[in-house]
Amino acid sequence: MDWVNAILQGTLLGGLYALFAAGLSLIFGVMRLVNIAHGDLIVLAAYLALTVIMALGIHPLMSLLAVVPVMAVVGYVLQRSILNRTLGDDILPPLLVSFGLSVIIQNALLETYTADPQRLSAGPIEVASLNLGGLAVGYLPFLMFVTAVAIIGGLQIVFYRTGLGRAFRAVSDNQDIAQLMGINRRHVFALAMALSLAVTAVAGIFLGIRTSFDPATGPARLIFGFEAVIIGGMGSLWGTLAGGVILGVSQAIGAQVNPGWQILAGHVAFLVILAVRPRGLFPRMDG
């Protein structure tokens, strides 16, 4: 039963990792941008939520209503003002600039909120659980998992059923030709970043409810996000969800064997999959 429980809890944790990764996956899929600052943007969203909660005294889940739009605007402006300038044939400038952003965000958070760990307190729901014949399913992990599935399903619909998604896929296919078809790629990229950071806002708030965070937490989240994206296959959204779940389950199994092996087990699973399937489990079919 312990093992079944470990797999179940790992799966639910995987939903959170998938949320970390979804924004990363989306940006890479649309503009081949590897956003090193992604983890720090997650933490930034958590701090924004903290500020909103302190100011208004509302529940962390309610703060989504404010933080999601704010992060979307941040994403749009960030892309239009900085990241668009770095995009070109060379993959290095966006990498370096987003690394710089990562450093800037960490230090700005340190300056503003100090290095003390913080939490977003969600009240009784944090420990409430449903008893399923000996297995305890926490409401909160379950909510996170369902949200992750819903968000990834939503992104999938945006990508394949809307005009915006068509534009995303067209610029991802061939930027220059997309320009000739009247697509303003700077605007489309900025919308993609806005969408990515809106998802990041949800991830940040869930992160804050689940664990404590401080200004230096970002890079570790980035690693989990990266691993989920790569396990799932670059540019595939459902693959990213699968990647998150595999990572979560590996960690839970590792922790079951020996509590110290949790993080290690996730990384080992990642390396094994990378060795066996270098393009990930569900690589996007390219024409």
Next chain:
Amino acid sequence: MGEILSLASVTKSFGAVTVADALTYSLAEGEALGVIGPNGAGKTSMFNLITGTLPLDAGRITFLGHDVTRQNAAQRCRAGMARSFQVPQSFGGLTVFENAMIAATQGANLPGQEAEALCLDVLEQTKLMSKANVLASRLALLDRKRLELTRALCARPKLLLLDEIAGGLTDEECRSLIEMIRAIHVSGMSIIWIEHVVHALTAVVGRLIVLDFGKMIAEGNPKAVMESREVKEIYLGIETDA
């Protein structure tokens, strides 16, 4: 009948290679202009300059009375320019219909239903309707060329730029394509058409220009141009000993 496009001393060079050497000509509304020239003469570069994918070194391009020299490719597309590519450049991961929809919603800026109606019309016209839901990466050459044309037409252009659309096709395929383009021209579209298949060109265009090393070396009635001495010498490589 005004001018739709005019080039004034349009110049571009890459180091020592000049791909456009003070190109100056204009196109009347509804006119079809043919462009020929040997490989490397700067024909495709001229399209890149007109559509805005390549910046000019000097000169000016006027489209529909507006100076578009400083506008980017997306702006020029929205203003009414559309082109097809010599090597088809479809969005491989999108279906034929989605490829057309990109042009209709972005280039022609049409709302959903009107865009769909336009795309269906054009797909009918270009005989691609049966492949509407096929991924563009799965199409054979003729269909890719048709898709190039479809996508250009779905942007609802006022000026259509065709780059060797008949190249690499069999005679039969070529004939059907010529009919298609003739019909588009008769409906009032202004066209500039680059082609090596000269008989395809002369079947549609009323005027021909010849480029060599970025320079316009001849211009005029297709028949007269093809028979002029410079063209025979430079383009066809025939020695004309006086």
